[in-house]
Amino acid sequence: MIKTESAYREAIEKLKQDQEFIKRQKEMFEDMGLTPENIELALQPYISFHEQLKEEVDYYERIKRGEFEPIFNLKTIGKTLIAYRIYKGMSQQQLAEKLGVSASQVSRDEKNEYYGATIERIQEVIDALGMVSITKVDPQNIVSA
Known part of the structure; x- marks a missing residue:
């Protein structure tokens, strides 16, 4: 969970870096002749971490706007x-x-x-x-x- 503004800014920068890294990796795998299915399998861990960080950034942005979920537990x-x-x-x-x-x-x-x-x-x-x-x-x- 992102808890500070500086951690939020770092996460935004990390998302940009991750997107570029994933793009480069995909191009490299394509140049190696991997099938689209194999490329997807190879990139899945990177994409999963990227999506998780994106969810954390989205959550931080929602709470900054005052959008809270009810507490059921x-x-x-x-x-x-x-x-x-x-x-x-x-x-x-x-x-x-x-x-x-x-x-x-x-x-x-x-x-x-x-x-x-x-x-x-x-x-x-x-x-x-x-x-x-x-x-x-x-x-x-x-x-x-």
């Missing part, structure tokens, strides 16, 4: 907290200052997507970001044992 709350920080244009350092912790602590929390964080810590981050969280229990989706 609290296990994904960490990713949403990171996305909202990015949307607010707040650096990890700025969040750390609001929380009264070190920037390295915020970096560690985000690296782990807040996995294992207490409810109190999650609420502190929500408050520091100026978020509003709404929890809904849907009795239609409750599975009986």
Whole structure:
């Protein structure tokens, strides 16, 4: 997951480099006389990594525009907290200052997507970001044992 503007810029540059690399590799394989099927097989790992990075860039651009998915499972709350920080244009350092912790602590929390964080810590981050969280229990989706 792209978490900073500099990482976003690096990803954009990497996408450009990857496109050029894939193009050159394809030309080289064609010159070697490989069949289109063999060329596709040979390029598939590069294309897969390229597409994965493209998805990360697309996600970062969506969250910068404020396009968030609903949270259906609290296990994904960490990713949403990171996305909202990015949307607010707040650096990890700025969040750390609001929380009264070190920037390295915020970096560690985000690296782990807040996995294992207490409810109190999650609420502190929500408050520091100026978020509003709404929890809904849907009795239609409750599975009986």
